[in-house]
Amino acid sequence: CMGLVPTTCLAVRDSLDEPWQPTFQGIRGFQHAPGFEYELMVLDEAIPNPPADGSSRRRTLLEIVSESNFGIQDADDDGASNADEITGPNGGDANADGTPDYEQPNVGSIMAAHGQGHIAIAATGDCVDVKELTATSEQGSGLIDGNFDFPLDMVTYTLECSEPGQSATVAYYWYTDADLSQVHFRKFGPTTPGNPATAAWYDFPATLETIEIPVTENGFTVMKPVLKGTVMLTDGQLGDDTGLDAMIVDPSGLAAGSPDVQLEKRLTSTGPFQPGMPLVYTIVITNTSNQVLTTLPLTDTYDAAYLSFDSVASANPAPDDKSDDGQLNWRDLTTTLGDLAPGSSMQVVVHFTALQETSSALDCNGAAGAACNTATLNGGIAGMAQSHVSVQIDPIPGKSSIGDFVWHDWNGDGVQDAGEPGINGVLINLYHDANNNNQIDSGELAASTTTMDDTGGAPGFYQFPAVVGDQQYIVEIDPSNFSAGGALENYLFSNDKTTPPISNGERTQILSLGNPENRTDIDFALYCPFDLALVKTLGAGQAAGIAAGADVTFTLAIINQGVVTAANVTLVDYLPTGFTLSSNDTNGWSSSGGNVTLTLPGVVAPNAPQLVNIVLTAGQNPTGVYTNTAEIAAATDENGNPLPDRDSTPDMLNGNGTNGNAGEAGALKDDQINEDGTQPGQDEDDHDQAIVTILPPPALELTKTLESPEPVRTGDQVSFTVRITNTGSVTITVLPLEDDYSNTHLSYVSATIAPTSVQPSTLSWNNLAPANGLAPGASVSVVIVFKTEADSALVSPTPPCTQPGEAPNIVHIHNAQADMDGAGPLPVMNVPTYDACATVEITDPTAVQLANQQVIQVSDGVLIRWSTVTENDIVGFHIWRNNGSQVEQRSHEMIPAKISGQSGGASYEWVDADATLHAGDIYLLEVVHTDGTADRTPLHSAMNMPVYLPFIVQ
Structure with missing residues (x-):
């Protein structure tokens, strides 16, 4: 029958009572009237007249035909016509599942493109809706696959999925007699789904097998061999052409030959x-x-x-x-x-x-x-x-294990003491010593692991579980751990601190393991040298001798002699008796229990000393040498672990040699940092001292004596003796002197030691000390001569002078210095200030006799009034003012006497225009006589007070 498998033919009748029409040439050409029922039967071409009952080879299709051509209908919409599927192998059930292929959307059956054989597919899984099933020859597709040939042609179809990324299992059934002993399941399409630029031929994984399907032929059921191939396809993965789109497009075929x-x-x-x-x-x-x-x-x-x-x-x-x-x-x-x-x-x-x-x-x-x-x-x-x-990877036999801890042996004694922590991140290697030669040979590495926290949170744990027993093993700390940045950088093995760790035999341990046996004792003790030292000295520029009550600066150098960076370094300074932390200290020290403490900011790295100063104030201590001691009280590493020092014991106990600090009790050596303080007679290098001497204060005696008999008259000369005696125990090297006097009453004439500077009312000597200084007990004197200038009857006392009515003369010693040790290193000391006073009474018997006098502040200046008793030898007057530091003539022209040369008196008023009367100001009336001489008489003043003049009736 045309278009069908050569060994079959189609018969049709429109009623069970009508005869079959076996000579009808294919269902594709069968014209029928709409609305009628037909019965179709596939039968062997060799039997022109089928059995009347249709037998078991008859398949009936009952449907109301509304199409004009039943032969080209596709009942399950899979791309294969009903005719192709009905006329397929095994009576239209090519996959032998008992259901006609044309009734199943997931099953499709078509003729090979070249007419040689039949191809069926069946999809199961998530994507089972078969669409657009076609068969194409290699030449017809235009896709030539090198050395391969496709005897059964290629199949193209589409599987529709409900969601992107779903999968389907597709079974192929090839009904063919072709020789397929050398076949490949080949596909053409993008090797990156969705990217046409990657299109190529490729082998695709498929399970190929020959199965037998029961087929009825000539009224008999026989087992017919069929080639079956099974593939797994997933949307968006290799095998799908169009990418992740809920649709699998699959062109493929069974190819024979060899690849390129x-x-x-x-x-x-x-x-x-x-x-x-x-x-x-x-x-x-x-x-x-x-x-x-x-x-x-x-x-x-x-x-x-x-x-x-x-x-x-x-x-x-x-x-x-x-x-x-x-x-x-x-x-x-x-x-x-x-x-x-x-x-x-x-x-x-x-x-x-x-x-x-x-x-x-x-x-x-x-x-x-x-x-x-x-x-x-x-x-x-x-x-x-x-x-x-x-x-195939087999499980490790046996239940043996090897492991334990790698820990930081703080004190280096090889014993894991309480508080000594494990070290994480250490690479541990396990070698199977197959030849039992106690050496690590090439190829013997069995496993590696890294130390970590155990189940209880303790660090440094490692384990090789499920190790094969009855074998010899070598456990090794990998050399890389000791490299820069490694977990054990700068560490040493506790039991051999002199041999470099990489070549140290402590780096490996050999053991024979039973079966089963759990070895939890393969541990490693490592010691990281932690060593801090302290050196205490006087601060830069600080004198070794000071006065009582003075500040002294010390410098503490903290030196890291180990290999571990130190942090949280706490210092304690043991204050000498009478000393306190100075208010001038700005270094962060704080008082604590009679001592002072400081925690250094930052870290102290190896070979990078840190310096810190401390400023103390000496009390009013007796003269002598005082020792100031400091110590490192505590320190940790950068992780906060309190590591012990290898040659000293940090604490806050000064001189506690009985507690193990042999070098602190009686063998403390200044600035020594290279001894082991845990050994008798050796210095503890985290503990050091510096000394300061409180020197006796310098002392002087200053006197000033009037050498002339009193009273003296104006115009006479008077002399004063100034005597300075060193009453202390140190030499005075600088001895300045200043002499202050009232230039109203005195004027400088001379001195036995000429002053360095002569100013109105002040004489100055820069240094009265001899060339070698004024030694203890020695004295120096100066005699000063003055001329008296005015009557002192009205003078008030000037401190430190206390005698009224006398002209004061005061001497001062300021900024004197004492040398503590001559040419020695001690600096000079400042000498306290000293003052002394002497006074002289000055009278003026030739002075004019005034009937009255008055000095008063008025609105336009200072008003001066006076009255004379007689003017028989007076020519005129001048007004002067003394403000305590200088004398100034205020009247620029002489005020003429009103009745000069007469025995009577006269009254006068004169205004010092725009002047202000201050406390201590003295106005002087200078009387000019007929013989050319002059004398000055002080005038009384009254500041802002009313003056009551007597009412005189003549």
Whole structure:
């Protein structure tokens, strides 16, 4: 029958009572009237008249036909017409599931494009709605696949999914007599779904098998061999052309022949394998084409739950993407290995480490018990090829284990004392000493681990679980731990502190392990030298001798002689008797229990001393030498661990040698930092002293004596003797003197030692000390001569003078200095200030006799009034003012006497215009006589007080 399988034919009748029409030429040409029922039967062409009852070979289709051509209908909308599916193998049930193919949307059956055989597909899973099922020959598609041929043609179809990313299992059924002993399931499409630029031919994983399906022929049921292929397709993954879109588009076919490139992956390591063991794979690529391959991108896919890419051993050549994430990528192998000529091969070697046993893994065929590793050649000239290798990783036999702690042995005694912490991050290696030679040989590394917190939170723990028993092992602290930045940088082994750690035998431990046996005693004690020292000196520029009550500055140098950076370094300063922390100290010290303490900010790094000053104030202590001692009270490392010092005991107990500080009690040595204070007779280097001497204060006796008999008259000379005596115990090296006098009453004439400076009312001597200084007990004297100028009867006392009516003469010693030790290192000291006073009574018997006098402040100045008794020898008058520091003539012209040369008297008023009368101001009336002489008489003053003049009646 035309268009059908040659061994079958279609018969039709419109009623069970009507005869069959077996000669009808195919259902495609059958014209029928709409609305009628028809019965169709597929029968063998060799039987022209089928049995009347249709027998078991009859299939009935009852439907109301509303189409004009029943033969081209597609009842299940899968792309295959009803006619194709009804006339398919096994009476239209090509997948032998008992349901006609045309009734199932997930099953489709079509003729091969070249007419040789029948192809059916059946989809199960999430995406089961088959659409657009067609068959195409290789030539008809225009996609020529190199050396491959497609004897059963290619199949294209679409699977519709309910959601993106869903999957389907598709079974193919090929009814053919072709020789398919060398077949490949091949696909053409993007190797990156959705990206047409990556389109290429490639092998796709498929399970191919020959099954037998019961088929009725000539009235008999026989088992007919059928080639079945099963593939897994996932939306958006390799095998789907269109990307993640809830639709799987799959052009594929069964190809015979050899590819352009042959890819073979094999496991070159010899099993059995256990977790922790290395695995080596070799990928061989052979060019089976007749052209040079210039691009070879390779991907190696592995299950990262069971295999870990060995980043140390790596691969040869190394992949471009080395991330241990389940996929390694080489963008183009020809970049490093060169182009691949026809007939030539290249290989890639990849190293992995087994992570865990694979009882729960699936192998490359989907069976349990092994992990799959797949090499894929991703397109290029060679198309796409894959090779799969499964590996079984067995569980580690036995229940033995090895482990314990790596800890910081603070005191270096090799015993893990309470509080000594473990050290995390230490790389530990376990070697299987297979030949029992007690040495680490190549290839014996069994496992590595890093110390961490145990289940109780204690650091420094490590363990190698599930180790095979009845073997000898070597546990090693990896040398890299001692490198710069390593977890054990600067550490030493407690039991051998002199041998460098990398070459130290303490770095490894050898043990024979029973079966089963858990060794939890393989520990390692490491000591990190922690050593702080303190040196105390007088501060820069600080004198070794001071006066009582003075400040003294000390400098403390904190030196890190170890290898561990110190933090939280607390210092204590033991104050000498009578000393206190100065109010001038700005270094952060604080008083604590009679001592002072300070915690240094920041850290003290090895070989980087930190300096800090302390300023103390000496009390009114007796003369003598005072010792100021300081000590390191406490310190930690940068993590806050209180590490013990290797040659001293930090504390706040001064001189506690009986507590183990042998070098603190009686062997304290100034500035010594290289002895072991834990040993008798040696200095504790975190404890040091400095001394300061309180020197006796210098002392002087200052006197001033009037040498002339009193009273003296104006115009006479008077002399004063100034005597200075060193009554202390130190030499006075600088002895300045100042003499203050009233230039109203006195004027300087001379001195036995000429003054350095002569100013109105002040004489100054810069230094009266002899060349070698004024020694204790020695004296120096100066005799000063003055001329008297005015009557002193009206003078008030000037401190420190207390005698009224006398002219004062005061001497002062300011800024004198004493030398403590001559040419020695001690600096000079300032001498206290001294004052002395002497006075002289001055009378003026020749002075004019005044009837009255008055000095008063008025609005326009100072009003001066006086009256004379007689003017028989007076020519005139001048007015002077003395403000205590200078005498100034205020009347620029002489005031003429009103009755000069007469025996009577007269009254006068004169205003010192715009002047202000201040306390201490003295106005003087200068009387000019007829013989040219003159004398001055002080006038009384009354500041802002009314003056009551007597009422005189003549």
